[in-house]
Amino acid sequence: MRRLLPWLPVFVLSLPVSGPWLLVTWWRERRGRQARGRRVLTPTMETIVRRLVEESITVSDDPVPLEHVVDNVDRYLDAREPTRRWRIPFGLLLVDLAAWTRTRRRVTQLAPERGREVLRRLFDEPGSPWARLGRLRQLVRLAYYAHPSAQQWMGFVPFDARTPTPRPARVPPVADLPVMDARPLEVRHA
């Protein structure tokens, strides 16, 4: 936060120009969100999510269409409880601006390949003030691996699809694992 402080006067001085621009952008983003039927993600946020997926889950045999990952991110952000709901959407927008500090272009204005490279530099370069935004990678991982196709690809069998097995056949060989001693207040230490 402190590293951003020097930018504050620049921001304030530029308000007469940037103010109207911000307003127009806000209005355009809102319209774009509605037009795409999204509940939280605006077009800019959506592009950032796409770049994040491409950057952090690059695979050739991809089982999950990118569109579904974006759907999941939107669904998750919409369902969250109200406390600090703005944080992640704000973080996504910040990524766009972070790229500008490096390249004088926003991520959304860069070619996908270049966008990915810039993200990697922003998040991974030692000492980068934007490194913490790298946490957003976890968001896209959540959205990706929440998809049933990804889970099937992992070899996971959903509970409802598991075949019932008679109890005795399933008791594992470690069934005699001693039970922790709960009666005295003192727990046993190794």
Add this chain to the structure above:
Amino acid sequence: MHEERVDAVVIGSGAGGSVTAFRLGRAGARTVVLERGRRLPPEAQSHDELAMLANLYKEGGAQLTADLDLLLLQGSVVGGSTVLTNGVCFRMPESVRRRWATQGFALGRGELQTAYERIEAALGVRPMSPVHLNPGTEPAVKGFEALGLDVQRFHKNLRGCLGCGYCNMGCPYGRKQDAARTWIPWAEAAGVDVRARHEVLKLEARRGRIQAVVARDLERDETVRLRAERVVLAGGAIGSPELLLRSRLGGAAAGRRMGMHVGSILVAEMDEPIDAFLGDQMGWWHKGDGFALEQVHNPPMTFALTVPGRSELHHERTGRYRHLTSAGVLVPTPMSARVVLGRLGRLAKVPRADVLYKAEASVVAALRRGFDRLARVYLAGGARRVFVPLHQGSCVEHVDELPAAIARIRRPKDVPGLGTAHPQGGAVAGDEARTSVVDASLQVHGVQGLYVVDASVFPSCVEVNPQLTVMAVADAVSTRWGLPPSEPPMSPAPSPARALEVEREEETVCSS
């Protein structure tokens, strides 16, 4: 603003709030419980991890410390964090009980024993069924045996568990005896009015007495003011100090002396598929020197977050899910964290709390020891390789390589997924108003009628999974208040809507 008058208001419906509400209700007090989260009964829960994360967890499971280094997991739902537990039930170590007494919060051995026994009986706490130990248990137990180390099976508050492996996402089968299945309905049966989606914004006190609480009905978007002579704050560590700070109550100690069991997960890979997802997430536990090891095998979405590595490497490793098994290291921290009102948040109408914590060198050292031991256990138990939790995903195939990998853990931010599900303190109990917020009856120093009954009163980390102790403290303190001891009914039968699964469970368990 809508105004009401009642005898008691309980803020929060988790481990502390639910037990207290039950005791107040049974004592005949007109009691209202205000809970920020939704009411999500088993029928409304599912195995959709993303939806459950968003609906059951505070901030959708993305609550972080102010420096964004540590994940703080807490529930925000009727039943609080108990809805998200793995049902693990521990009594507190005697050494901790004694330490608390020296810190000004004396709990009698007999007093606690009675409370534990009552709670355990009510929740059906017993050794978890070996049938539901997941297949990842075997290599771990073999490893502990090979190294001559002690390992034990948990006690849990589950009834008729099916071993689906989704405990951290609630329990759609109603088998977990969390507060939403037990204390809350029992309190309601005793006349307590439990209101979901009501967030308390402020406490009002005048001339050393609590007067009222102001809450927002999030459903109707309306403000409610409840006047009461007794207000029990049970919003959990972080939530309770936040409310005290926002209301300028609790003195200089409010928000101070917070701690947590901090930890992360180490993943081990076996040669053959073991399908560790077939069974309960948590089966075993081991106590080390300054750390504990606990099995945790997450369902696929959350598991993917615990696999270290980037891009293709991460994806490739996650694709080996059937071969993977995992466990966590937990380290109790000193009470050096702080809850403060957020810098930006102060400008907001309802300022939110930030948690400030810088991990001590001793904590990092204990994490290292814990990961070292866990890695050795898995390697001795036949793992082909282990992934030490580092951002670059340090893969270790032989114990000789371990010291170099472990040495790379220098700061909390080196460890991906570092966080806590056990925040404690922040409104600690003690006898001095300068260093503590509440006295031994958990009443806020200098504010008559205002109590704090949750994990935030712990003067130091409890060093074991806390839910049972939070409940036992709530029960013991209710007795100190003079509320008549009241035997709770036994935990309810599994949800009737899922009667089919009950039958199925009697006969069978599931495999792939």
